[in-house]
Amino acid sequence: MAALPTDSATARRNQWLGLALVVLLAAVLPFFLSNYRVFQLTLVLAYAIVLLGLNMLTGYNGQISLGHGAFYAIGAYTAAILMDKFGVPYWLTLPAAAAVCLVAGFLFGLPALRLEGLYLALATFALGVALPQLLKYKHFEHWTGGVQGIVIIKPDAPFGLPVNADQWLYLFTLGVAALMFILGVNLLRGRIGRALVAIRDQPIAAEAMGVDISLYKALTFGVSAMYTGVGGALGAIAVQFVAPDSFTIFLSIAFLVGIVVGGLASVSGAIYGALFIQFVPNIADQISKAAPWAIYGVFLIACMFLMPGGIAQVVGGAWQRLRRKPGKSV
Amino acid sequence: MAGSPLARKDTAAAAGEAAPLLRVSGISVRFGGIVALDNLSFDIAAGQIVGLIGPNGAGKTTLFNCLSRLYPFTGGDITFAGTSLSAVPRHRIAGLGIARTFQNLALFRSLSVFDNILLGRHCRSGSGFLANALRPPRIAHEEEDAAQRVAGLVRFLGLDALAAAPVAAMPFGTQKRVELGRALASEPRLLLLDEPASGLNHEEVDALATLITEIRDRLHVTILLVEHHMSLVMRVSDKVVALDFGRKIADGPPAAVRQDPEVVRAYLGTGPATAAAGAGR
Ligand SMILES: Nc1ncnc2c1ncn2[C@@H]1O[C@H](COP(=O)(O)OP(=O)(O)OP(=O)(O)O)[C@@H](O)[C@H]1O
Numbered sequence: 194m195a196a197l198p199t200d201s202a203t204a205r206r207n208q209w210l211g212l213a214l215v216v217l218l219a220a221v222l223p224f225f226l227s228n229y230r231v232f233q234l235t236l237v238l239a240y241a242i243v244l245l246g247l248n249m250l251t252g253y254n255g256q257i258s259l260g261h262g263a264f265y266a267i268g269a270y271t272a273a274i275l276m277d278k279f280g281v282p283y284w285l286t287l288p289a290a291a292a293v294c295l296v297a298g299f300l301f302g303l304p305a306l307r308l309e310g311l312y313l314a315l316a317t318f319a320l321g322v323a324l325p326q327l328l329k330y331k332h333f334e335h336w337t338g339g340v341q342g343i344v345i346i347k348p349d350a351p352f353g354l355p356v357n358a359d360q361w362l363y364l365f366t367l368g369v370a371a372l373m374f375i376l377g378v379n380l381l382r383g384r385i386g387r388a389l390v391a392i393r394d395q396p397i398a399a400e401a402m403g404v405d406i407s408l409y410k411a412l413t414f415g416v417s418a419m420y421t422g423v424g425g426a427l428g429a430i431a432v433q434f435v436a437p438d439s440f441t442i443f444l445s446i447a448f449l450v451g452i453v454v455g456g457l458a459s460v461s462g463a464i465y466g467a468l469f470i471q472f473v474p475n476i477a478d479q480i481s482k483a484a485p486w487a488i489y490g491v492f493l494i495a496c497m498f499l500m501p502g503g504i505a506q507v508v509g510g511a512w513q514r515l516r517r518k519p520g521k522s523v
Numbered sequence: 524m525a526g527s528p529l530a531r532k533d534t535a536a537a538a539g540e541a542a543p544l545l546r547v548s549g550i551s552v553r554f555g556g557i558v559a560l561d562n563l564s565f566d567i568a569a570g571q572i573v574g575l576i577g578p579n580g581a582g583k584t585t586l587f588n589c590l591s592r593l594y595p596f597t598g599g600d601i602t603f604a605g606t607s608l609s610a611v612p613r614h615r616i617a618g619l620g621i622a623r624t625f626q627n628l629a630l631f632r633s634l635s636v637f638d639n640i641l642l643g644r645h646c647r648s649g650s651g652f653l654a655n656a657l658r659p660p661r662i663a664h665e666e667e668d669a670a671q672r673v674a675g676l677v678r679f680l681g682l683d684a685l686a687a688a689p690v691a692a693m694p695f696g697t698q699k700r701v702e703l704g705r706a707l708a709s710e711p712r713l714l715l716l717d718e719p720a721s722g723l724n725h726e727e728v729d730a731l732a733t734l735i736t737e738i739r740d741r742l743h744v745t746i747l748l749v750e751h752h753m754s755l756v757m758r759v760s761d762k763v764v765a766l767d768f769g770r771k772i773a774d775g776p777p778a779a780v781r782q783d784p785e786v787v788r789a790y791l792g793t794g795p796a797t798a799a800a801g802a803g804r
């Protein structure tokens with residue numbers, strides 16, 4: 194399993210430089226792609242935020258969730274309802290979705306403290322299957338739009354910026370994702386991140402070292418749900434539509450697939466995982482219209498066999514070798 | 524037997540002697556029909572190295588687990604620096620100043636040697652999730668300070684060359700040393716060592732004896748040492764407490780406890796008592 198983000202000062206400066214470079218590259222990307230591709234990449238960014246949040250919970254802290262689609266849906270509906278019913282500007286819906294999901298996740302995390310491993314997986318699974326039905330519930334229909342869902346309007350670029358709506362939303366989402374990743378890396382590389390891994394590896398010793406396990410686990414659930422909710426809100430704005438059927442249990446499973454394929458307990462793994470869950474189903478569909486999920490399954494199994502530590506580990510290893518070579522020859 | 528040390532303690536209290544750092548008074552622990560600790564009482568004065576001996580299953584680790592609040596005890600109480608431990612939750616024990624190692628190792632297997640020891644400093648900061656995510660200069664300094672202290676400890680323990688390596692790959696003896704480092708990182712006033720010499724050869728045990736005295740003398744840490752390695756215990760301890768079936772059978776200077784007939788009998792009853800042979804399990 195991947196370690197915590199590395200610590201030496203130069204290594205850290207290089208990491209931030211690398212991140213800045215990636216963000217810069219990502220920022221010019223939409224000007225070379227079709228609007229549809231830009232839209233797809235916007236979703237990748239939203240998913241990456243979700244997967245970072247889920248990875249904090251499952252990869253770093255060792256609490257399995259099969260129900261994060263529920264928090265994604267809560268974030269999405271919070272944004273949609275605020276925009277549609279209250280005319281709240283799209284960017285203001287993000288802190289609202291974050292707050293709602295932080296509280297929802299924390300409250301769910303408290304009783305979940307009593308559950309371990311597969312039992313926790315089942316409890317979160319229950320959440321994941323129950324929520325879409327609740328969204329259809331008659332008495333909530335006034336807010337949720339029932340089975341029909343809610344249509345929202347795509348925001349235009351502000352200040353007369355010379356970019357179209359798709360490009361703007363992509364850039365906006367990129368900015369939010371960069372912010373969420375910076376906060377996430379800070380959290381994971383310091384005292385709290387170490388404590389999360391300690392709880393996963395050896396809870397008794399963690400507690401003996403002074404880690405308040407119950408509080409940390411519940412808070413991690415909250416923070417994880419918060420990340421997921423922000424991703425959900427951004428996803429809803431990008432898709433311009435929310436409906437219960439977009440948030441089936443399959444979405445929750447896809448998120449779990451994303452963090453495992455990308456790399457458990459790895460920050461960059463969230464990005465690789467997001468690319469996987471966005472594009473691999475499409476590719477599978479192109480290969481075989483008749484049995485896309487069979488192709489998807491083959492991809493998944495191949496990933497597990499060829500990259501058991503996740504894509505992040507393979508990329509990280511290759512990067513290390515590349516950088517070490519010139520050093521060794523001197 | 525238990526009577527005489529108790530009497531001694533009473534006269535000491537009457538004479539107005541400084542309160543002990545740790546006072547265990549009349550605690551019992553039962554697991555179903557097994558009495559793991561039976562009305563156990565003893566004191567540790569600040570600055571002492573106290574050896575805790577007894578045959579397998581005597582209740583030594585159980586006492587550690589009471590001090591860590593892992594096991595509930597009945598009867599009396601444990602006070603540390605005047606604070607009753609019965610009201611202290613598990614995760615506050617380290618902050619109070621009690622650190623421990625585990626008999627069968629409890630390291631964070633996916634972390635490096637360095638990060639394992641760094642975890643020991645968790646209790647020395649109260650910074651929360653939000654502060655760490657925002658990481659203002661205050662937090663960055665705190666992290667740097669922690670890393671520097673740990674680097675010092677790593678040098679003190681001779682783990683420099685291994686600091687970045689994953690702890691899971693280390694031999695047993697090294698892992699025990701990492702646990703010692705992790706415990707020391709919390710800047711304890713009382714250090715609980717559960718069989719630190721297991722898995723070590725003769726020279727290494729010698730080095731450990733020196734290290735334990737150094738920890739007391741240079742870092743000013745009081746130590747409670749559980750060990751089967753009798754020569755080590757007798758060499759470093761200021762006093763020795765002997766248990767058998769959860770009962771205290773002796774409490775006094777090492778030389779006296781070694782010759783105590785009940786101690787000799789307890790060891791003869793379950794296995795060889797003499798010197799290093801007692802380590803065999
Ligand atoms: N969690 C537990 N559940 C049931 N019985 C226990 C538990 N912990 C300890 N015991 C029992 O309590 C008694 C004391 O065990 P303890 O581990 O304290 O002995 P010890 O003195 O540390 O022995 P050793 O030298 O073998 O480590 C033993 O009979 C043991 O089986």
Ligand SMILES: [Mg+2]
Nearest residue numbers: 583584585626
């Ligand atoms: Mg023991």
